[in-house]
Amino acid sequence: MAAHLIVLLLLGVLKGLHSITTVSKVSVEAGKSISIPCLYESQYINHVKYLCEGYDWKFCRYAVKTNKPDPSGKYVISDDKKEQIFTVTINQVTNQNTDYWCVVEINNGPDCGQYFKLSVISDTRRLPVDHQRITGYIGESITIRCHHSNSGEMKWCRLDRNCVTGSPGSIDGITVSTHMRDPNVFTVTMSGLKSNDSGWYWCAKGDIQIPVYLNVTEKPITMKQLSEWNNSTVEENEEPRASYDTKILIIPLSVLILILIGVFIWFILSHKKRKVELSATAMTGEDITYSEVGLEKNSSPRVDKEVIYSEIKPKIQSSTKSLFAECDVELTYSSVVEKQRIKWDEGKDTEVSEH
Template sequence: MAVSLSFLLILPLITGSESVKTITKVSVKMGASVSIPCSYDLKYRNHVKYLCEGFYWGFCSTQVRTDSPRETGKYSISDDKTQRIFTVTIKRLTADIYFWCIVEIKNGVDDGQHFHLSVTKDTPILWVADQNVTGYIGDNININFNSATSGGIQWCKLGRTCVTQETGEIDGTAVTINKAADNVCSVTMSGLKQKDSGWYYCVKGDFQMPVHLTLTVKPTVAPTTVAATTTVAATITVTGARDNTTTGHKENSPFPALMSLAIPLSVLIFIVIATLSILFVLRRTKRVRIKDSTASKNEGDLTYSEVSFKKNKAAQAASDADMTYSSVVPVKKHNVRMSEGKDEDVTYSTIIHHK
């Protein structure tokens, strides 16, 4: 009986599930994070999915579920029901560990598939700079994979077919696998279509590395930018016969665009400076005129009166107390005729002679 129970616990680890699929083994650097995709059949679209940690199915520990908080500590989960793939992310890995991608079956036995994370302090056996790659519909995309060992790779789409040769197709999209130097392999997908979005994985020996490809519509170039680019290209074509390398560099140079902005900006600055100069001169001229007018007005408002007293020879011997007084009284002039003058318009001057 004990033998039969052990066999039942190990059986799912050997066979796996046909309804739930995932990668089998990933090499990860200690302390890093990794995302693992798990595909499922259409019949499981509305079922709860969860991540279970442990080597044996019957004794694994549930870490995160889609029907509860989808992020708990170092674990997170998301479900793409359109492509029928749920993704689990495990952070801050410290040691080798086994997990299960599981779909919950109410009133029945749950369905799932296991995977192994091989954690190393050294360089991983197979790794990529970024698991999330973005491309444009209609363009080509190139993805580089680094490996600690030599040899070829395979390129697969999760739940679909694989390209095992240097060239092939996945869902009608051309795939080219190139072996580069220093144990770097590259995968090129040409003429991308919207349906090419999704999870892929690279295979090398016993290890796989999943990558998610997101495709968007390529942004259109503004008409003004197109016109500027066309002008630059035409100019470079005339001079490009002498140096093709320099021509290629000039086509991507931002200098013409900067010049197109600098010219109108310089004209605008000149106009502003000229306007300010004219205003300054006019204001200064106005101030001088006001000052001259004020001086003339004040000068016209003064009335001078002078009285001189001449002493005879006999009086020169008189006391120094003899004084001559002269008074100047400013009087505001009124715009009236002399014939209409009044007493208040008359200025009196008093002279006192002391003997």
């Protein structure tokens, strides 16, 4: 039986030599799912790929093809032509189905296939990794814990690339450190992740392997980080915004102050001018007396009156005290002569003078 298995493995290796690369033996929990990556060469990019179920290559049967999905949903296949990897997923794993082949269909020739075996277990503590698909963030580090229960060398490898067995090491330029501080746990840390570090890796202990897909992406912003960022932005912008508002108010306030100052100056000047005028009037020191001349009328004759007014001049006696001292004013009145021309019935004019 062992010899027959070796022959099959050799046959699979020969058939898949430089054509398909995959893991050889994978541990999986009963009833769970497992994804297996199958790397192929560039000349097979446009070829049909499929999963073949069975121990014997000659008698294995098609489980699922890239051009023919499995209607039951037990098998799923996808082809990443950019990375040249097709991935098969087996759901609800059982002990009855443990032998499979990754196959590339060759037109007008024998197909190329690579054999792998599932080791179905019921003890979850023997599972090689906690999660088969993990996510890392650009510029950060990620740690993978590989559990083991059998003997053999521990390895961390990238599919169809180099492996790291000690610490420190590197894969495609990325730093990889490994240690075994905890019993039966092989810890792998990858530092300084880059976007092109995304891909399939596998953790191995002896002949047991488990594929792990690492997806490296930008770290999403959490609500807490967004809130902290908003708070810091508000604090940074708070002082400039207050300064900006103050500058807006300075212009109208300055105009208003200038207007008030102008009104105040105008009011003061007007008040002073009025005081000067009143003061100038008071400084003349003259008392002016107006006389009213009345005319006594006679009812019988009609009189044409000619009134002569005399000019009234104040006689000012200067005082020796000061130019602006009080003055004693003596008023001299002249007689007022009223000439009346009376018309009599005879048509003669008579001039009458009164003193």
